[in-house]
Amino acid sequence: MIIENLAExxxxxxxxxxxxxxxxxxxxxxxxxxDNLKVAEIGPGLxxxxxxxxxxxxxxxxxxxxxxxxxxxxxxxxxxHKGCFELRCxxxxxxxxxxxxxxxxxxxxxxxxxxxxxxxxxxxFKDELCQSILVMVQKEVAVKFSAVAKQKAFxxxxxxxQSVGKATLCFEVEREAFVPPPxxxxxxxxxxxxxxxxxxxxxxxxxxxxxxxxxxxxxxLLSAFSKDIVNQTFTKLDLDPNLRPHExxxxxxxxxxxELKDNLDGKQQSxxxxxxxxxxxxxxx
Numbered sequence: 691m692i693i694e695n696l697a698e699x700x701x702x703x704x705x706x707x708x709x710x711x712x713x714x715x716x717x718x719x720x721x722x723x724x725d726n727l728k729v730a731e732i733g734p735g736l737x738x739x740x741x742x743x744x745x746x747x748x749x750x751x752x753x754x755x756x757x758x759x760x761x762x763x764x765x766x767x768x769x770x771h772k773g774c775f776e777l778r779c780x781x782x783x784x785x786x787x788x789x790x791x792x793x794x795x796x797x798x799x800x801x802x803x804x805x806x807x808x809x810x811x812x813x814x815f816k817d818e819l820c821q822s823i824l825v826m827v828q829k830e831v832a833v834k835f836s837a838v839a840k841q842k843a844f845x846x847x848x849x850x851x852q853s854v855g856k857a858t859l860c861f862e863v864e865r866e867a868f869v870p871p872p873x874x875x876x877x878x879x880x881x882x883x884x885x886x887x888x889x890x891x892x893x894x895x896x897x898x899x900x901x902x903x904x905x906x907x908x909x910x911l912l913s914a915f916s917k918d919i920v921n922q923t924f925t926k927l928d929l930d931p932n933l934r935p936h937e938x939x940x941x942x943x944x945x946x947x948x949e950l951k952d953n954l955d956g957k958q959q960s961x962x963x964x965x966x967x968x969x970x971x972x973x974x975x
Contacts, residue, residue: 707868708869716742730751737762802827811881815887822881846872883901
């Protein structure tokens, strides 16, 4: 398949912006962990980064765009026959529903559409066979994942990243490096995993804790826990009641969660019981 105009070919539906800069392609490859593990590449696009990866790695690429699957099947015919490249067409999220992306330890590499980037990264956190995540994302997202406590950008995503390993914003990528140029600044993010974590209840807890980032952490927690329980927990952990969400270390969130998790949603359940009783009284009238 011959593609004459990349800007027109790029699909808005899939959020496609093709990285065409050799300089940044090389920087991405250089940022990868130095080992021989397989690579799972999500959204290979036209295959520019894939060409660099297959020189030294065994690559399995996941592409949702049928047009690009046709292009990649032709472009990488030789590596496919050699057994160092495999193309899987379809939604990568559906593959994750049945387990890990690959059947052995691997590194994830991707130039992710911004609308789905966070979801992909969180899926990789839970994949026990995924050893690292090297992704091109919107700079704002990369900053949130790589922020540390006391920085204003420190968020629930920062806590989740630090809970599985180490997150580093490697470098920014200028808009002109893409065709078509995106409307935002991009950045390459590396997350080196030390463990996997699959705890949706902890994620729910963090959403509560960071629901209003500039307000007190204790006040945010009152939306899910009683005032007595929050006060008792802060006293037990010797925490400042005026602590803001971005000021607490990741370890603090794990301590808070361990103390509060059995009561998570308890306040909502209490509200629901009161609402039910109120409805019963109204029905009797």
